Amino acid sequence: MSVVMDPLVETVILLHGTGRSPRSLAALEKRLTGAGYSTCNLAYPWRDRDIAGLAHFVADALKAKGLTGPTNKLHFVTHSMGGLVAAYLLGTQRDRLAAAIGRVVMLGPPLGGSEVADALCKLPMYRWMYGPAGQDLVTTSGLLDNIRPDYPLGIIAGTVGWPYLSGLIFIREANDGRVSVARTRWDGMADHLIMPVTHSFMPTSPHVQAQVLHFLQTGTFRRP
Incomplete structure (x- = not known):
């Protein structure tokens, strides 16, 4: 007699950026739920911990919500520093999730x-203003030096810097006002898309x- 396995419960985890809250991803979450996805738009204490501590917090929060067992499959959609948190979480604390990892999309991540x-x-x-995690956002942090994505990862970078004066002053190449296009790239990513949008x-x-x-549906971005 063959055994019929229950399908994995799939959930898209949304992680906002620094200075933001789940409300900043509400429109995107609505688009995802409208397409039939279950979601978890998670708040985390971005100002109180460094990236490693935030990754630990997210793992604990997902476990408390019952999303980390072997019957779960997790996709991630992140914005800004949320991408750095997800990258560190999936690269160093995967065993704490004990769930299958699906596809991951990062928007303007300062990788x-x-x-x-x-x-x-x-x-x-x-x-x-930015707390301990702010020190992990410098270009010399080396936070991901020994980590590479082993999951399908799509990254979207923006090229509209205005009205961020800090970006116009300190970033000399194409950027979204906060992060340069070049620094959103990561060796091992599945796809990278540049769009005329600003960071926030x-x-x-x-x-x-x-x-x-x-990307969540196919593993690639749509090209003209």
């Missing part, structure tokens, strides 16, 4: 840090949302 953080990280105001408004762009859905 290679940001020149804006380089310029401002020693200022008391910056340290107060990526999650609310209908065109970005459509690309997120396309």
Whole structure:
């Protein structure tokens, strides 16, 4: 007699960026649920811990919600620093999840840090505003030096820097106002897409949302 295995319960985990909350991903979450996905739009204490500590918090939160067992499959959609948290979590604490990992989409992730953080990280105001994780955003942090994605990863980078004056001043190449296109790239990623969007408004762009859905469904972004 053959044994019929129950299908995995699939959930898209949404992780917001620094200075943000799950509300910043509400429109994107609505688009995902409208396409039939279950979601978990997770709040985390971005100001209180470094990236390693935030990854640990997220793992604990997902376990508390019953999403980390062997009958679960987790996809991730992240914005800004949320991508760094997910990258570190999946690269160093995968065993704590004990769930299958599906596809991952990151919007404007500072995987290679940001020149804006380089310029401002020693200022008391910056340290107060961004907390310990702010020091992990510099281009020399080396946080992901020994980590590579072993899951299908799609990254979207923006090229509209205005109205971020800090980006215009400190980043000399194509950027979204916070992160350069080059520093969103990561060896081992499955796909990388450049779009004319600014950093903060990526999650609310209908065109970005459509690309997120396309990657979750197919493992690639849509090209003309």
